[in-house]
Amino acid sequence: MATITTISESVGANRIVPTVAIPYPVGDPALESKEEPLREELVERAIKALKTDVEKPTIFKKG
Amino acid sequence: MKKILYYVNQFFGQIGGEDQAHIAPVYKKEAVGPAMGFAKMLEGEAEIIGTLICGDNFFNEHNEEALAFIKDINEQEKPDIVVAGPAFNAGRYGVACAGVAEFFALEAGIPVVTGMYEENPGLEACRGISYVVPTTDSAGGMRKALPTMAKIAVKLAKGEEPVAEEDGFFLRGIRETVFSDKIGSERAVEMLLKRLRGEEFETELPMPEFDNVEPAHAIADMSKAVIALVTTGGIVPHGNPDHIQSASAQKWGKYDVSKLEMLKGDYETIHGGYDPVYANEFPDRVAPLDQLVHLKKEGAIGDVYKYFYTTTGTGTAVGNSRKFGQEIGKELKEAGVDGVILTST
Numbered sequence: 001m002a003t004i005t006t007i008s009e010s011v012g013a014n015r016i017v018p019t020v021a022i023p024y025p026v027g028d029p030a031l032e033s034k035e036e037p038l039r040e041e042l043v044e045r046a047i048k049a050l051k052t053d054v055e056k057p058t059i060f061k062k063g
Numbered sequence: 064m065k066k067i068l069y070y071v072n073q074f075f076g077q078i079g080g081e082d083q084a085h086i087a088p089v090y091k092k093e094a095v096g097p098a099m100g101f102a103k104m105l106e107g108e109a110e111i112i113g114t115l116i117c118g119d120n121f122f123n124e125h126n127e128e129a130l131a132f133i134k135d136i137n138e139q140e141k142p143d144i145v146v147a148g149p150a151f152n153a154g155r156y157g158v159a160c161a162g163v164a165e166f167f168a169l170e171a172g173i174p175v176v177t178g179m180y181e182e183n184p185g186l187e188a189c190r191g192i193s194y195v196v197p198t199t200d201s202a203g204g205m206r207k208a209l210p211t212m213a214k215i216a217v218k219l220a221k222g223e224e225p226v227a228e229e230d231g232f233f234l235r236g237i238r239e240t241v242f243s244d245k246i247g248s249e250r251a252v253e254m255l256l257k258r259l260r261g262e263e264f265e266t267e268l269p270m271p272e273f274d275n276v277e278p279a280h281a282i283a284d285m286s287k288a289v290i291a292l293v294t295t296g297g298i299v300p301h302g303n304p305d306h307i308q309s310a311s312a313q314k315w316g317k318y319d320v321s322k323l324e325m326l327k328g329d330y331e332t333i334h335g336g337y338d339p340v341y342a343n344e345f346p347d348r349v350a351p352l353d354q355l356v357h358l359k360k361e362g363a364i365g366d367v368y369k370y371f372y373t374t375t376g377t378g379t380a381v382g383n384s385r386k387f388g389q390e391i392g393k394e395l396k397e398a399g400v401d402g403v404i405l406t407s408t
Contacts, residue, residue: 002407012274013405022408023337025296027348039347043354043404047290047364050402053281 001025001046009057015049016059017042065109065220068142069098070133070163072156075148076116084155086118087125088132097209101146104213108220112140115163119155122162129159130166137171144219149178149208150185152200157185164189176215178208186233187382194225194232234269288401291368293391295376296342296349296408297334298326308375309335315374315387317394320367325353336377337408350406368400376407 001017002008003025008016019025019042026042028035041062049060073083075096094102095114102111115136122129145167150157157179164175165188175193179186180200189195194215198208215225215232227234243250250267257264282288299307305316323329325347332342332349347353355367372391376384395403 001404008407010273012276014276014278019406023339024341024348025406025408026351026354027341027345029341029344029348039351039354040357043351043358044363046404047285047358047402050282050288050290050404051285054278056278 001042005059012057014054014057015046015052016057017046017049018059018061064107065143066112066140067101067105067109067144067146067216067220068136068140069094069101069111069114070145070147070160071096071098071114071116072122072150072153072159073116073118074156076114078116078118084118084120086116087121088115088117088129090115090132090136097149097205098146100205100209101213101216104210104217105220106217108217109144112142117159119153119159122159123155126162130162133163133166137167137173142173144216145173145175146212146216147175147177149196149198149205149212150180150183151178151198151202151204152180152183154184157183158188159185161185161188164193168192174219176212176219178212181233190233191236194230194235196232282402285364286362287365289366289368289399290355290364291370291372291395291398291400291403292320292350292352292355293372293395293403293405294350294407295374295379296337296406297332297375297377298330298342298346298350298371298373299333300329301331303331303333307333307373309333309377310375311378311380312375312383312387315372315391317370317372317391319369320352320371321369323352324356326350326371327353334375334377334408336375342408349408351404355404365401368395368398370394370398 001019003019003022005016005018020028026039028038031038045060073086074080077096090113092113094111098111098114117129147160147163150160160177167173168175169192177193178196178198180198196208196211198204211231215230218225254264300318307314307316327345327347330346332339342349358364359367374387
């Protein structure tokens, strides 16, 4: 889970979930009460990525 | 004429194979093995004064003793250039060549030429301090490697500076100031024009090569899977008990989080490369333990691995990062962890 996904690709990460920002990859303080659903979705997406077969570095976008 | 000292292992030193890998170093005042072919390529600029032969196991297991011997030979013979290998993809031989390079290049100040396959574990240690020619992974590439190595040795003997692009050795990762008669913007525009015209152009800043890692299989049954949480975001228990560096990390830490619902309350960030306000307020924004605990309670994952692993990613050397990754990966694998969420800032 990283914000600069090109770096993830360059180090050979195969399942990449793009995140929000460098100081708060899994969160967004500006969202206040809506931060939790966003965080939940991101981590669920990471779990989904681990359940998915990939052949090369793959970015798991929302939706 | 310049004097070259040659280093080989027991095999190329014609003493024997694996059964002789334990032999202590010996010195012969003649060219042995690859040094014989090498001697013929020196264009009268240098000569081989002798060959150091050491068993690969001996060099790695009795490193100090091996180096003490080599040091003595250096004092007796006072070579101008040292040539080691090529080691191809032989790991112990490559590490020994790197050890030889470290002594001569760093301590004795004598230039070292060697050759290795790109995946040889000795490469990282010596590419920055010696001239390492890329070779094939097996000794079949000897005929191609020796002339390239010899050409570099000849240049050194003549007092010339070998150049990676011309002389064909691994880039050393050394940045030097060079003067150009054109300023950067002119050179950039020239490069752009060449590109637009479809002409050849050469970048001044080659991009690093991408690592390729074979993807792990998908996790078949997530409801039974153990998931570990790892971060390079510098999240540590309050007070940073293991003194993990806030930049250029030299180590990583692991902490038992099996009794926690979230990192908030017990953890903070020591990362020196981003604004820490948001992570200190709520460290799970960087390492989402709370979400993993939640998924465990829901039964979506089997368990959260009891240890959380952490280090600082900013300014940390690639070599260290690789080492941390291998060490952490090994622990997680041995613990039977099925999947890892690695967050980076």
